[in-house]
Amino acid sequence: MDTRTGNIAIARVRDLAHRATARTRYLAGHSPARIAILVFAAAVLLFTALLMLPIASRTGTVTALPDALFTAVSAVTVTGLTTVDTGEHWSMFGQVVILAAIQTGALGVVTIALLLARMVTRRLGVSGRVFAQSSIGTTGLGDVKRLLRVVVVTTFTIEFVLMQFLVPAFIVAEGSFGWGLWYGVFYAISAFANAGFTPHVGGIGQFADNPWILSPLAIGVFVGSFGFPVILNLIRAKWTRKRWTLHTKLTIITTIVLFVLGTVAWAGFEWANPATIGGETWWAKIGNALFASAMLRSGGFAVVDTESMTATTMLLSDALMFVGGGSGSTAGGIKVTTLAVLFLAIWAEAKGTQHTNAAGRRIPNSTLRLAISVVFLGATLVLTATALLTTVSDATLDRLLFETISAFATCGLSVGISAEVGPFGKYVLSALMLVGRVGPIALASALAVRQRKELFRLPDERPIIG
Numbered sequence: 001m002d003t004r005t006g007n008i009a010i011a012r013v014r015d016l017a018h019r020a021t022a023r024t025r026y027l028a029g030h031s032p033a034r035i036a037i038l039v040f041a042a043a044v045l046l047f048t049a050l051l052m053l054p055i056a057s058r059t060g061t062v063t064a065l066p067d068a069l070f071t072a073v074s075a076v077t078v079t080g081l082t083t084v085d086t087g088e089h090w091s092m093f094g095q096v097v098i099l100a101a102i103q104t105g106a107l108g109v110v111t112i113a114l115l116l117a118r119m120v121t122r123r124l125g126v127s128g129r130v131f132a133q134s135s136i137g138t139t140g141l142g143d144v145k146r147l148l149r150v151v152v153v154t155t156f157t158i159e160f161v162l163m164q165f166l167v168p169a170f171i172v173a174e175g176s177f178g179w180g181l182w183y184g185v186f187y188a189i190s191a192f193a194n195a196g197f198t199p200h201v202g203g204i205g206q207f208a209d210n211p212w213i214l215s216p217l218a219i220g221v222f223v224g225s226f227g228f229p230v231i232l233n234l235i236r237a238k239w240t241r242k243r244w245t246l247h248t249k250l251t252i253i254t255t256i257v258l259f260v261l262g263t264v265a266w267a268g269f270e271w272a273n274p275a276t277i278g279g280e281t282w283w284a285k286i287g288n289a290l291f292a293s294a295m296l297r298s299g300g301f302a303v304v305d306t307e308s309m310t311a312t313t314m315l316l317s318d319a320l321m322f323v324g325g326g327s328g329s330t331a332g333g334i335k336v337t338t339l340a341v342l343f344l345a346i347w348a349e350a351k352g353t354q355h356t357n358a359a360g361r362r363i364p365n366s367t368l369r370l371a372i373s374v375v376f377l378g379a380t381l382v383l384t385a386t387a388l389l390t391t392v393s394d395a396t397l398d399r400l401l402f403e404t405i406s407a408f409a410t411c412g413l414s415v416g417i418s419a420e421v422g423p424f425g426k427y428v429l430s431a432l433m434l435v436g437r438v439g440p441i442a443l444a445s446a447l448a449v450r451q452r453k454e455l456f457r458l459p460d461e462r463p464i465i466g
Contacts, residue, residue, distance in 0.1 A: 208303040
């Protein structure tokens, strides 16, 4: 009887394992976006459990679920928003867990999901390759395998280079080799990942006058915001501009334009603000403006009090954070290429041309529709989350909007709302960070997979617009 019961139990386990494997293969071949979401959720749950361990906090007590979950989501989505001070609340073990979560996010849930899909199915199907094309930005379905390797190699290489500058700078600043090494490694990973986490109590404001630390951080964030497809194209083209793809050109041009405009506008709006940079020298003001503009690309580091900025600067920050960085990068937002495509379409409409063109190339109408869809999704998510936060917070609308956009765009700049809204608000922002990181990718891949040719054409009729 015991032997028979044992055989039945073994058979059931085998049946469950077979069903799980079959389901995974089906998802890998037909819906890799779901695998990405599942891997993302599994990573969040794992790091949440680790952060709730008593050893993870400095006081040796269990961290509340809302705070542990929020921190895990913020780290895995490389956002940088926090409900507790990272340097004050978390122990060394907790900070190591956070750094591991950031590195997981930097490598990308897409990379992990696609590697899993390839491991299970031994190949990447058409839908899997389209998902990769939409999420990490490769221009050809045959480039996916190589791009996955480039993602990993490029990430570790750039982080190692940043460490070469940050470790000596922190050794000098801290007067300790051990702490200098730890801070250099932590900030190098956090900078390139556009995470914005800082292990120093109170943030990096204490290094506001140290260019040897702030400059590598700004450069790491700026490079990380370009995206792996751009880096791969630059490597292939050997920096020859004629061989740049349209995606590379749009990303670099739009990023530089936004960076310059952001620097000028931020400096102009905060130049006389005594609560931020009003009392600094002119060169310090320019340096702060450059650093702030770079961080609005989704960096999340801040050397001035974000809450003390003028209302105009906060509105400017909302716009820049919502745009975010390049496709296939560690930055969030609707992406700079989305903005570029929309502006090009508006310019084409203003000129009366039938097609949207740029750099000697025609942009398909399907790309324009996709850009509109991503913008609409982002705006809807921000609006919904802001409305939910108004039910649990008495904060002003501009502060709530700033925090929700920062969460959606995985930027990490904060005006303190995350720590004030209670458990419900923290869950709302956590969900927004997750959806903001995965949602646009899943939407883009889903729309790309569902594109099909129509065998007939309906008569044209233009509704009145405007």
